[in-house]
């Protein structure tokens with residue numbers, strides 16, 4: 001199975017991807033959009049993208065990519081994120097990492113490296129590569145990336161020990177499943193009136209369906225116009241979910257409703 005995820009080798013996304021399938025042939029892309037496109041265009045069987053972090057919240061690039069391309073979500077992977085600071089020596093002038101990782105370690109950096117420049121790069125593993133190439137640069141990433149040439153200056157530097165990230169495993173739209181304990185929808189109502197959001201949520205509340213995530217993203221069409229991302233703790237195989245969606249379809253009749261599918265959650269360490 002060909003799986004694509006955020007590279008280079010050693011990212012947290014890579015670690016989540018290896019949990020998808022043990023004999024996966026893992027390929028790397030430089031952005032979430034490129035991963036979702038590879039799956040939508042049939043160049044890969046699966047893509048693994050970060051969706052939400054317990055400290056920093058949504059990974060907005062992933063939400064936007066899922067709203068733009070026709071793919072299915074076939075599994076959720078949740079993994080603890082424990083960051084280390086890796087560098088050639090103890091002299092740290094710049095800290096390079098993914099913007100999410102820099103943000104997850106904000107207090108640690110403020111306290112221990114208040115004068116170091118923070119450089120956002122495409123992934124944690126890319127930050128570690130920079131540290132390997134350049135003296136004075138430290139990368140934030142998984143400690144296993146240290147190898148023989150980098151020193152682990154500090155471990156567990158995330159601001160909260162409960163730090164965890166949810167990843168979606170995406171597949172081609174034809175692999176969308178109705179089976180699973182959770183489902184994800186993207187709704188663009190193309191409407192704006194008092195109570196619109198309430199109208200979108202009530203069909204689930206009325207049927208005792210728990211919402212596990214609600215996120216609004218700008219539609220890009222005009223200011224104040226939104227695309228809504230909804231995760232619910234119910235499968236599409238359930239009549240109550242189908243009934244709720246029929247109501248959502250009616251509310252969004254001028255826009256669109258994308259069913260990304262139902263899936264189960266896997267926790268990996």
Ligand SMILES: O=C(O)C(=O)C[C@]1(C(=O)O)C=C[C@@H](O)C=C1
Pocket residue numbers: 006010011012013014050053059081098100101122123124125165
């Ligand atoms: O840079 C990586 O290692 C990634 O896999 C990306 C990412 C993210 O986008 O949130 C994944 C998990 C961590 O939360 C930090 C970074």
